[in-house]
Amino acid sequence: MSRSTDPGHFFQTDASESTRARRAAKSGNKNGDPIILQSKILNVIADPFSPTSIYIAESAGCVRKLNLETKDTKTVYRGPTAPVTSVAIGGHGGDTVFAGCWDKDIWSWNRDSRAVGQRYKGHSDFVKVIICARLEGKNCLISGGADAKIMVWDTATGERLHTLRDKTDTMMALQDLALDPEESTASELVLVSSSSDPQIRRWHISLSSWSQIYDTTQAATSQNKPARDTILEHETSVYTILFSGEDEDSDLWTASADGTAKCLSRAKGWSTEDSYTHGDYVRAVAVTSDWVITAGRDEDVKVWDRATGKLWHVYEGHYEEGYEVVSVSIDGTVRTWDLGKAxxxxxxxxxxxxxxxxxxxxxxxxxxxxxxxxxxxxxxxxxxxx
Incomplete structure (x- = not known):
């Protein structure tokens, strides 16, 4: 006997029926000139070799290169049979595509031939985030997993160089990683991590050793503020962290489940300089010289005037949470939004x-x-x- 999977054929609460109707109504909207893919989008990065392309991690178990101008989606890196959660470009001359996966492994492909390469095994739960780096001329990969571990890999050999853990062993599932552009050097990286707890942690990493940075508040201490081992400016999970750029003060920007995105001032010991109340979970934040862009579970992309901190505009388009800004969502669409003042x-x-x-x-x-x-x-x- 056949069984229906249509939710309309089952008992629905008023709230769930309303949500289903709203998503159905929004699924056909053309806001942001949507490019529709066949599976959920879990991560996206810019193509370092093309300003018109991006790489997407899909729940269908693949990485896809997408040209935003031509809408070409034919370049696909396949192999995993589980959802791909994160993507990065690195290796020698950026010749390798890396992908974190629900199967607990990190996959890799030759960027041009798309041939499957090295697989990096070590996490005991799914890999949430990956970034590429160089240490003493060696290409490295840094991964964060739902197992609350940060791992550093030699991309050429597949050797795991380090496994980073919080000294209190209270660190929860990793959410994001970022390299400090001001404090990192060719021989030692300063890594910043966020997780499902509200703590933001900092780490020293070299080829031979690693250590957690406990005193992050030299500037704050000089202002008679108490010392703290971690950066604690949010109430709950911090989903996204990024630095504002090497040409500025490289402050730290964050997006959190507490409904806010924040600018944490380097000069003030990583205390909050500006706060933007997006509402609901804030999944992502991006920054330009004029604007701060936030996106979250309320399905909107909000543009804030960076000079005044006031909400300038709300772009509506996605029907699941999700420069010209590019936004992606688990609704399977990629949308682009203009950021010119006119x-x-x-x-x-x-x-x-x-x-x-x-x-x-x-x-x-x-x-x-x-x-x-x-x-x-x-x-x-x-x-x-x-």
Whole structure:
């Protein structure tokens, strides 16, 4: 006997039915010129060799190269039979595509031939995030897993060089990794990590050793603030961390499940300089000289004026959480949004006009709702008789 998997054929709560109807309505929208893929998108990085391309980690167990201009999606790196959670480009001259996977391994392919290469085994739970780095001229890979471990690998040999663990053994599943562009050198990296707890940790890594950085608050201590082993500026999980750029002060930007994205000031011992209340879980943050862009579980991409900290515009498009900004989502779409001031102003005016139209339509519906069906029929008869 065949069994239906259509949720519409089963009992639904009002909330779940409303969510399903909303997603169905939004799935056909064309906001952001969507490129639709056949599986959920779990991670994305820019192509270091092309400003018009990105690499996507898909739940279908592959990495896909996508050209945003031509919308070509034919370059695919296959092999895993489990979802691919993260992607990075590295190796000799950037000739290798790496991917973290739910099968606990890190896969690799030759970037040009797409032939499967080295597999890196060591995590005891799925690999959540990977980044590439160089130490003393050696190409390395750094991975973070749901097993709360950070591992450093020699990409050429597949050898695991280090396994980093918090001294208190309280670190939870890794969420993101970032290299400090100001403090890292050719012989020693300064790594920053975030996890499912609110703590942000820092680490020294060399080829021969590693250590956790416990005193992160030299500047803060000089201001008579208490010392702390970790950076603690959020209330719960920190999903994304990134540095604002080598040409600036390289402050640390964060996105958290507490509903905020924050700028943590290097000069102030990684204390909060600016905070942006996106609402709901904030999954991602991006920064330009003019704008701060946040995205989260509420399905919107929000653009903030970096100078004033005020919300400038909200782009609506995805129907699952998810520069010209590129946004991706587990709804399987890739969308692009203009960040030019003229384009943003046009988009904001159009959104306000749409909201006014919807409000007017709702007002008309309310007025109609003041009469019963019998009264409306009686009024129609009177109008006809007149």
């Amino acid at each position: 384009d943003l102003e046009k988009a904001r005016i159009e959104r306000e006009a749409k909201q006014k139209g919807e409000a007017k339509e709702e007002k008309i519906k309310l007025k109609k709702g003041l009469m019963t069906e019998e009264e409306e029929a009686e009024l129609a008869d009177l109008m006809d008789s007149d």
